[in-house]
Amino acid sequence: MNKAFKFRIYPTDTQKTLIHMTLGHNRFLWNKMLDDKQKHYELTKGMLYNRPAQYKDTYPFLKDIDSLSLANTQLNLEKAFRMFFRRKQDLPKFHSKKQDYGYTTNFVNNNIVLKKGYIKLPKLGDVKIKQHRTIPSDMSIKNVTVSKTSTGKYYVSILYEYQIEIKKQAVNHSIGLDFSMNHFYIDDQGFKMDYPKAIQTDFTTLRILQRSLSRRIKGSSNYQKKVLEIALLHERIRHRRDDFLHKLSNAIAKRYELVSVEGLNLIEMSKTNPYYAKQISRFGWTRFISFLKYKLAKEGKTLMTMDKWYPSSKLCSHCGEIHTELKLSNRVFECPSCRLHLDRDHNAAININREGLRQYKLAFQL
Ligand SMILES: [Zn+2]
Numbered sequence: 001m002n003k004a005f006k007f008r009i010y011p012t013d014t015q016k017t018l019i020h021m022t023l024g025h026n027r028f029l030w031n032k033m034l035d036d037k038q039k040h041y042e043l044t045k046g047m048l049y050n051r052p053a054q055y056k057d058t059y060p061f062l063k064d065i066d067s068l069s070l071a072n073t074q075l076n077l078e079k080a081f082r083m084f085f086r087r088k089q090d091l092p093k094f095h096s097k098k099q100d101y102g103y104t105t106n107f108v109n110n111n112i113v114l115k116k117g118y119i120k121l122p123k124l125g126d127v128k129i130k131q132h133r134t135i136p137s138d139m140s141i142k143n144v145t146v147s148k149t150s151t152g153k154y155y156v157s158i159l160y161e162y163q164i165e166i167k168k169q170a171v172n173h174s175i176g177l178d179f180s181m182n183h184f185y186i187d188d189q190g191f192k193m194d195y196p197k198a199i200q201t202d203f204t205t206l207r208i209l210q211r212s213l214s215r216r217i218k219g220s221s222n223y224q225k226k227v228l229e230i231a232l233l234h235e236r237i238r239h240r241r242d243d244f245l246h247k248l249s250n251a252i253a254k255r256y257e258l259v260s261v262e263g264l265n266l267i268e269m270s271k272t273n274p275y276y277a278k279q280i281s282r283f284g285w286t287r288f289i290s291f292l293k294y295k296l297a298k299e300g301k302t303l304m305t306m307d308k309w310y311p312s313s314k315l316c317s318h319c320g321e322i323h324t325e326l327k328l329s330n331r332v333f334e335c336p337s338c339r340l341h342l343d344r345d346h347n348a349a350i351n352i353n354r355e356g357l358r359q360y361k362l363a364f365q366l
Contacts, residue, residue: 001164001298002142005135006157009119009146010128018124019146019154022065026073026103027095029055029062033077034092041091047081050074066122069103072143076104088265102147102157112141112158119156121146129156138162150231166300171360174258176353178312178345179285181276181328184248186345188353195283196244202237203282209233245288253295260304260356261289262312262348273328304356316340317350 011019033050040048052070056062062070080092095101105112105122113120119129121144139160147155176188183192209230216223252259264285270277280286293303306312314326319338326333326344333340333347340347 002159002161003139004157004159005133006155007119007132008130009154009156010130011124011154012128015124015127016154018065019148022069022103022123022146023101023148024097025062025065026069027097027101028059029070030073030077031094032059033074034094037077037081038091047078047085049078066103066105068105068108068122072104072106098150100147100149102145102155104143104145106143107141112144114141114158119144119158121156127156135160136162149235151228151235166298168364169257169300171257171302171357173256174260174353174357174360175252175256176260176349176351176356178262178349178352179264179280180345181279183345184283184285186343186349188346188349190343190346190349193248196240199237199240199244199283202233202240206230206233206237241284242287245284245291249288249291249295253292253299253301257301258304258356258360259292259296259302260306260352261292262352263306263308263310265308268308276328302360304359306352306355310352310355312348312351312355313344315347315351317342317347317354 029052032055033052036050037048040046052062052067052074077092080089083089084091111120111122114129114131114135115126117128117131118126120126124146135158139162142159142161144159145157147157149155177185178187180186180192184195185193187193209226213223213226213230216226264280269280289303289305296303311322311324313333314322314324316323316333316335316338318340319335321335321337323333323335331344333342333344335341
């Protein structure tokens with residue numbers, strides 16, 4: 001199992017310069033390799049397997065930084081391309097200076113050591129760290145991601161590996177969750193989990209700020225002030241959202257042994273229903289699912305994701321009839337066969353829970 005710990009670091013000016021250089025060179029390599037991969041893809045429809053070493057002669061400055069970070073950039077790009085080939089993601093995008101990125105370096109020969117108040121990192125040496133929690137002694141470091149936010153803060157995310165034996169838990173309580181248009185989700189008991197109000201208010205403020213930014217002269221000091229204000233708000237939204245997602249996933253993973261969720265294809269969705277897709281990404285549904293998955297797995301519990309073809313909304317949870325004529329605008333499910341009258345998403349959540357249980361029993365031959 002893996003577990004990541006994130007801590008704020010306080011690099012010296014020299015260390016900051018080196019971090020910026022490493023981030024910049026990695027961004028450069030990402031964009032170069034991506035460009036070559038895209039050209040190759042246009043010609044052959046296949047993936048180009050290019051390596052950082054091929055670029056070091058033409059761009060010798062790449063030799064100045066942590067070479068493991070370049071290897072990780074290459075791996076991440078390849079991973080993004082594989083997701084694209086499996087139609088799970090759009091083509092990877094070029095990295096811009098304006099966004100927050102980190103670079104990842106791996107643990108080899110004690111090159112990364114966490115000490116009291118400091119972390120030793122390759123090339124950087126000892127960097128001051130605010131370690132607000134201790135790491136269990138049976139965990140070993142796998143890699144570290146160093147990042148800088150657009151608001152000027154620096155962080156390390158340390159990924160640890162550890163061995164544990166997990167016993168599969170018997171399913172006594174199960175739950176089905178349906179992502180809903182107007183709520184974060186509806187469960188199979190008809191309970192509606194709302195989006196946190198504070199985040200919704202933040203999004204409204206964000207829209208106002210962005211509008212006011214567009215009226216300012218690019219590059220002026222007022223413009224820069226707004227840019228920073230927007231970055232800070234983005235940061236606050238991320239914190240609030242993660243807090244919400246962590247608390248919620250903790251509570252669910254504690255109570256249920258089996259959680260079943262709808263399978264979503266965000267790319268397809270953003271084409272057919274952009275508003276829906278935007279809501280999903282805004283409130284971090286995908287992130288929520290990944291939190292749930294590892295929190296459940298840690299305790300020998302299971303997350304079931306429905307196949308995207310599973311007709312959770314169109315199936316009557318009472319008599320099993322499928323009603324293909326149901327539109328997204330029909331908020332109530334009315335079954336012409338058995339006269340069931342139920343909230344559309346509640347009906348879907350019941351189906352998801354039931355189908356999850358069925359698949360679970362099949363998979364584990366219960
Ligand atoms: Zn029915």
